[in-house]
Amino acid sequence: MSELPCRVESLHIHPVKSCAGIAVQRSLLVETGLDLDRAWMLVDEHGQFVTQRELPRLALVQPTLRGDDMLLRAPGMLGLHLAVDRAERARRVQVWDDWVPAWDMGDLAAQWFSDFSGQALRLVRFDPEHRRLSEQRWTVPHTGQAAFADGFALLVVSSASLAELNRRLALLGLAAVDLRRFRPNLVLDGLQPHDEDHVECLEIDTAQGTARLKLVKPCTRCSIPGVDPDTGTQGFEVVDALAGYRQDARVGGAATFGMNAIVVDGAGFELQQGQACRARLAF
Numbered sequence: 001m002s003e004l005p006c007r008v009e010s011l012h013i014h015p016v017k018s019c020a021g022i023a024v025q026r027s028l029l030v031e032t033g034l035d036l037d038r039a040w041m042l043v044d045e046h047g048q049f050v051t052q053r054e055l056p057r058l059a060l061v062q063p064t065l066r067g068d069d070m071l072l073r074a075p076g077m078l079g080l081h082l083a084v085d086r087a088e089r090a091r092r093v094q095v096w097d098d099w100v101p102a103w104d105m106g107d108l109a110a111q112w113f114s115d116f117s118g119q120a121l122r123l124v125r126f127d128p129e130h131r132r133l134s135e136q137r138w139t140v141p142h143t144g145q146a147a148f149a150d151g152f153a154l155l156v157v158s159s160a161s162l163a164e165l166n167r168r169l170a171l172l173g174l175a176a177v178d179l180r181r182f183r184p185n186l187v188l189d190g191l192q193p194h195d196e197d198h199v200e201c202l203e204i205d206t207a208q209g210t211a212r213l214k215l216v217k218p219c220t221r222c223s224i225p226g227v228d229p230d231t232g233t234q235g236f237e238v239v240d241a242l243a244g245y246r247q248d249a250r251v252g253g254a255a256t257f258g259m260n261a262i263v264v265d266g267a268g269f270e271l272q273q274g275q276a277c278r279a280r281l282a283f
Helices: 056-060 107-117 159-171 237-245
Strands: 003-013 022-024 026-030 040-043 062-066 069-073 080-083 089-095 098-104 122-126 154-158 186-189 199-206 209-220 254-265 270-272 276-281
Touching (some): 107 122, 154 159, 159 237, 199 254
Antiparallel strands (some): 069 080, 154 254
16 A cells, blocks of 8 residues: 655635635544534425525625634624524434434524525534444445534545646636635645545544544535635536546546545544645555
């Protein structure tokens, strides 16, 4: 098994699933990924999850974490303040095929998101006492967990992969895009374009020891990379460009960008921007 040296170029968390993300200098690694990543989610009146696939304007909702408080801002809206450690009532909600326990964040948050989106929504918090397991056919012999992420703890991409996509977009006469469209948690520097496709294990040197992530499944791409994070409008140029060169037989020929990962070792360790890491290739 060969090994490639690399480093953590940047870290990103997305506190509310499908709303804007936050670039952070450091973050606690927990079993479900980066602490508070996809800890909240929007659901409709039936408890089913709602994302940018249905409401591209959710990209304009910008969270800010301030200790025990989260501030949400959006165009035309007053700021919404939420206590990180409070919720109102228990309920069950659906994320993909999973029905999971959650905590409703109350009527004020529900009204705020409903007013902004134009449809009835409620904001819920993942129940940290629940273990939502990743699809085990991808994770064996390990067991992965996720909060409200689509299915896995972390999304890992390389800056070189984005550069390659932007090179191809330029050849088509299209504008460059940034990583916000792909909603990663870890961005790696030092790899060649799409080397992450072939990484089996990522080892990150932290102050507490070596954190180990297993990259388990290519991340299939839907319409969300086509959403402009600055305007919340849906386009298809980026999605079409990916479909032209990123079809992956491991996921039925779907277009992919980045790799889903699970936490094998290092829950409780602190990840930081700039940390050295080693990408162990699967061949």
